[in-house]
Amino acid sequence: xxxxxxxxxxxxxxxxxxxxxxxxxLLAAGxxxxxxxxxxxxxxxxxLKELGEDSVLFQKTNVGDLQQCQSLVQxxxxxxxxxxxxxxxxxxxxxxxxMTSHSPEALDHIWKVNVLGTYFTCxxxxxxxxxxxxxxxxxxxxxxGKEGNPGLVPYSMTKAAVIGFTKAFSKEVAEEGILVNSxxxxxxxxxxxxxxxxxxxxxxxxxxxxxxxxxxxxxxxxVLFLASEQLSFSTGFCYDISGxxxxx
Numbered sequence: 001x002x003x004x005x006x007x008x009x010x011x012x013x014x015x016x017x018x019x020x021x022x023x024x025x026l027l028a029a030g031x032x033x034x035x036x037x038x039x040x041x042x043x044x045x046x047x048l049k050e051l052g053e054d055s056v057l058f059q060k061t062n063v064g065d066l067q068q069c070q071s072l073v074q075x076x077x078x079x080x081x082x083x084x085x086x087x088x089x090x091x092x093x094x095x096x097x098x099m100t101s102h103s104p105e106a107l108d109h110i111w112k113v114n115v116l117g118t119y120f121t122c123x124x125x126x127x128x129x130x131x132x133x134x135x136x137x138x139x140x141x142x143x144x145g146k147e148g149n150p151g152l153v154p155y156s157m158t159k160a161a162v163i164g165f166t167k168a169f170s171k172e173v174a175e176e177g178i179l180v181n182s183x184x185x186x187x188x189x190x191x192x193x194x195x196x197x198x199x200x201x202x203x204x205x206x207x208x209x210x211x212x213x214x215x216x217x218x219x220x221x222x223v224l225f226l227a228s229e230q231l232s233f234s235t236g237f238c239y240d241i242s243g244x245x246x247x248x
């Protein structure tokens with residue numbers, strides 16, 4: 001069993017889907033505290049009621065804003081005195097359709113959430129993790145960032161950027177006790193699919209040898225390991241969790 005006793009985690013996008021599954025799994029493993037960062041305050045308050053305020057803190061956060069990310073980390077340190085784990089699960093699918101159809105405003109939005117959100121939260125956490133000589137960062141990328149999905153070019157582009165960021169940043173902090181990895185899920189059964197056409201979903205599932213979508217809890221199990229002390233000699237890697245769609 002992975003033991004998270006005395007560990008404090010931040011999970012962005014933690015009110016639903018993969019993020020919420022990670023929050024629950026970290027708590028089940030004994031985390032001292034988990035901070036849920038999300039822009040959805042109503043759902044954040046619902047999570048507090050469900051999970052309990054003793055071990056959970058909700059911080060309304062727009063991850064595309066550096067100052068808000070800094071405030072998120074400071075609120076974590078103020079509450080529990082440290083931050084050991086960062087799970088970057090906040091994300092946006094963005095506009096669907098051909099590459100030529102996407103507006104500059106939509107591209108700016110998805111870039112801020114998926115890429116700058118990952119960058120800013122890591123930037124805000126880094127000094128604290130460096131000072132304590134320990135940190136585990138898990139960035140939720142996507143199989144789309146490895147292979148690309150037609151009709152989801154902006155999403156694929158930003159998730160590829162998350163993978164590239166993970167590789168580069170991990171090398172900068174490899175001797176500081178901070179391990180940084182990413183996870184590339186294939187289609188996972190979350191609300192994010194509500195805005196994706198049946199044709200796109202069918203295309204993505206057709207690429208999965210196991211012939212089904214994944215569950216958020218399955219992703220959370222992998223994230224738990226990557227966020228644990230049991231992980232000790234792996235950093236900068238993108239872990240596949242795609243039902244066999246990609247094995248590289």
